[in-house]
Amino acid sequence: SKKKKIFNPVTNFDKNFEKMIRANIIKSFPYDGITGEEFKEKKGKSDNRWIIDPIDGTKAFIAGLPTWSNLVGLMYKKKSLLGMANFPQLKKTYFSYNNISYVVEKKRKKKIKKKNSTNLKKSKIFCNFHKQNKNLKYFKRLEKLYKNINRITLDAFSYCLLAEGKIDAVIESDLKIYDVAAIIPIVKNAGGLITTWNNKNAEKGGNILATSNKKLHYKLLKILRR
Numbered sequence: 669s670k671k672k673k674i675f676n677p678v679t680n681f682d683k684n685f686e687k688m689i690r691a692n693i694i695k696s697f698p699y700d701g702i703t704g705e706e707f708k709e710k711k712g713k714s715d716n717r718w719i720i721d722p723i724d725g726t727k728a729f730i731a732g733l734p735t736w737s738n739l740v741g742l743m744y745k746k747k748s749l750l751g752m753a754n755f756p757q758l759k760k761t762y763f764s765y766n767n768i769s770y771v772v773e774k775k776r777k778k779k780i781k782k783k784n785s786t787n788l789k790k791s792k793i794f795c796n797f798h799k800q801n802k803n804l805k806y807f808k809r810l811e812k813l814y815k816n817i818n819r820i821t822l823d824a825f826s827y828c829l830l831a832e833g834k835i836d837a838v839i840e841s842d843l844k845i846y847d848v849a850a851i852i853p854i855v856k857n858a859g860g861l862i863t864t865w866n867n868k869n870a871e872k873g874g875n876i877l878a879t880s881n882k883k884l885h886y887k888l889l890k891i892l893r894r
Contacts, residue, residue: 670771677726685722685738693718696733705846717743719849734758735825741849748871751850753824762828762854769858778796782860782880783833788887791836793817794826796831810839810891826853826880829889831858837888843873851878861885865892 669677683875700882701712704720718740723729725736734757742750752763761772762780771781785791790797795817810817820826821827824837824847831854848862848870855862855878862870864877867889870876877892879885 674724678728679723679726679730681724682723686720689720689738694870704847705844706804708770712885714743717746719743719846719852721846724847725825728823735822737824739824739846739850741846741852741882743871745851746871747809748852749850750828753828753850753854755825755828758825758855760828762831764853764857767857769854771828771832779800780832780858782831782855782858783836784881785836786881786883786887788828788865788884791884792834793837793839793888794822794829794835795822795839796826798822798843809894823847824851827855829879830880831855833880834856838876838878839888839892841875845871845873848873848876863889865889 669809684708686704689893690702690707691706692854693700694874695803697716697718699713700718701717702710704722705719706722714875721739723736724739729736735755736756736757741748750765750832752761754761759773770777771780796819822829829835830838852862852870854892860878860880861882862876863885865875865877877885879888
């Protein structure tokens with residue numbers, strides 16, 4: 669564990685995956701910066717910065733669950749530009765470029781798009797609060813209002829399900845830049861919204877809300893701001 673009081677695991681796989689991804693980036697884009705979860709930041713000479721989470725969902729990985737992923741995002745002048753979320757055990761890869769989001773499954777690439785539910789009572793909403801004692805009150809507040817709120821931890825896969833139109837919203841707390849940089853363009857280019865709970869840019873991480881449309885987004889923001 670990287671922390672003593674909270675179980676925050678790291679494995680040799682995390683470190684080796686990041687080393688491999690960094691090596692490939694440096695080989696092809698030597699002047700770009702790199703920010704990864706496991707190693708020190710590499711300063712770049714260009715306006716491009718690659719953001720790496722070698723295993724998003726390390727706890728799921730350790731437990732043998734298939735929802736862990738490799739996340740790689742590209743930021744240009746501090747704005748998320750490209751994103752990839754690769755799920756080896758699910759044999760699915762989500763990525764986004766040229767303002768379009770895709771999923772590759774069984775060697776077939778298809779465009780993905782969110783659905784457009786604005787009814788809170790019928791929406792499927794996934795929640796994950798990392799600082800349990802501090803932020804669990806938000807989940808309890810939401811749960812009292814809407815019985816369709818699910819406290820499910822699927823890490824990056826939740827956002828990919830949103831982009832694919834299978835759920836309507838994701839609410840999470842205390843995320844880092846490497847948790848969201850790859851996800852932001854996937855959600856946005858599928859037609860969704862992703863911001864902080866204060867409706868600010870999500871690139872730096874923090875408390876994150878992702879939804880399928882503006883109406884649903886502002887309804888949930890209003891609840892989270894109370």
